[in-house]
Amino acid sequence: MASKLPLEFRLSRLTVESLRNLCDAQDVPGGSGLLKEHLVKFVLKNIDRRILEDFCRAQEETYFVENMAKAIKWATSRKIVEVDPESDYTLVNAVFTLRRSDGWEVYDIRFVNQTTDDIATSCECVDFREKAYFCPHQMAVLVRSLAEGLFTLDQWSGPMTSEAEDLILANVLGRRKRTK
Ligand SMILES: [Zn+2]
Numbered sequence: 195m196a197s198k199l200p201l202e203f204r205l206s207r208l209t210v211e212s213l214r215n216l217c218d219a220q221d222v223p224g225g226s227g228l229l230k231e232h233l234v235k236f237v238l239k240n241i242d243r244r245i246l247e248d249f250c251r252a253q254e255e256t257y258f259v260e261n262m263a264k265a266i267k268w269a270t271s272r273k274i275v276e277v278d279p280e281s282d283y284t285l286v287n288a289v290f291t292l293r294r295s296d297g298w299e300v301y302d303i304r305f306v307n308q309t310t311d312d313i314a315t316s317c318e319c320v321d322f323r324e325k326a327y328f329c330p331h332q333m334a335v336l337v338r339s340l341a342e343g344l345f346t347l348d349q350w351s352g353p354m355t356s357e358a359e360d361l362i363l364a365n366v367l368g369r370r371k372r373t374k
Contacts, residue, residue, distance in 0.1 A: 265333035
């Protein structure tokens, strides 16, 4: 999953703890007392760019596959994921609703697919708005859309990883990945 986002932004959305772990793993001292903003700059200055890109990619893939596992469970519930029946391949509108111990999470999600190779997706949550993640709410809508045949995995041009694709094929579509 290649990212077009700037490296500094990708680092800034990781936790302080994971950035400190990276410094430890790379034997780079001096980062332990720094707060997020300074730690990101410190890491950029002291660790090789390629290592940082690999690290971000690994963290992003973990985010993706862990949340996809949750999303697959949520997508089976019509109370949690409600897709507008007018939705089709070109436009999906959905509402995600989940009860939390301290209240409700309610987000509007939208996929706009006007061309064959670019899809615009959005969610109202912080993970999407501030961190530009393809968040678990969007994943849940994606899974439901695939389960209902609004489009196929082949037609999906949005974010995906090989591991997450395997999860969807096995748990949602009841198939194994085609051997290439
Ligand atoms: Zn979201």
